[in-house]
Each structure stands twice: as structure tokens, then as C-alpha cells.
Amino acid sequence: MEDILIPIFICVVLPVTIVWLISRTRQNETNRKAEIMLKAIESGVPVDMSQFEPAKKQMSPKTIKQDLLDKLNGACITGLMGIGFLTLGILHTLDCEFGRNMFLNKFWLPAGGVLLAVGIGLFITYFVGKKMLAKEIEAEERKLEQ
Numbered sequence: 001m002e003d004i005l006i007p008i009f010i011c012v013v014l015p016v017t018i019v020w021l022i023s024r025t026r027q028n029e030t031n032r033k034a035e036i037m038l039k040a041i042e043s044g045v046p047v048d049m050s051q052f053e054p055a056k057k058q059m060s061p062k063t064i065k066q067d068l069l070d071k072l073n074g075a076c077i078t079g080l081m082g083i084g085f086l087t088l089g090i091l092h093t094l095d096c097e098f099g100r101n102m103f104l105n106k107f108w109l110p111a112g113g114v115l116l117a118v119g120i121g122l123f124i125t126y127f128v129g130k131k132m133l134a135k136e137i138e139a140e141e142r143k144l145e146q
Helices: 002-043 064-094 105-132 134-145
Strands: none
Touching: 064 105, 064 134, 105 134
């Protein structure tokens, strides 16, 4: 019974609960802003409408170097996870009792292969991008120094 219930809770109930909590938080925030605006209007205080506009994230544009470092970071994470899952899968293949009662032990080898392939792909794009965009990275660094 728990073999059925755990995946259902993880794949259905958990995402629905997260979405519900986020939407409820946004609704409460909107209601609080509306109450503040109504009280200000009732008391005759001028209201600055820019306070009630959705907050725009002030993010600086990513540089080429930051993008490449993000790829390297993702490559390290997915590559190491792939190696870990492959190791678990190989150990399970050699000794069938290893991890017998663990969740989704049948999928360790395929998951490890996919994660390792993604990690290797990200490593390749990092090194190729670093080589191809070396001049652009230098130009961005000079521009930032000025």
C-alpha cells in the first residue's frame, strides 16, 4: 500500500499544496495592499499608485562569464549525481540485496546514465564556450573595469 501512496503524495499532493500555498500568499498580499489603499483614500491621504504595482526584479544582465560558470556548476552537480547513481546501480547489480528496500532502486542505472550524459554535455558546452567566447569575455571584463 505504501508503494502506491508515497509516489502519489510526492507527485500529486505535494505540488498541488505548494501551488495552493503560493497562490494564497499572493492573494493575501493583494488583499493587504487593497485594504491599505482603501483606508488611505477614506482618510483623504494622496495615494502613490506606484507602491501597488507588482515589484519588478532589478537584476543585472548576466555576463558571458557568469553564464559559463552556471554551466560549469550545473555540469559538476549533474555529473556527480550521475556518477553516484551509476555507482549505486552497479552495486545493486552486483549484490541484489544492496538497496533492495530503497525507493526506485530499479531506476538507478538509467537515471545515472542520463544525469552523467547531461553533465558531460554541460562540460563540453562550458569548454567550447570558453574557447569560442574568450575575446568577448575579455571585452566585457575591460568594460566592467572602466
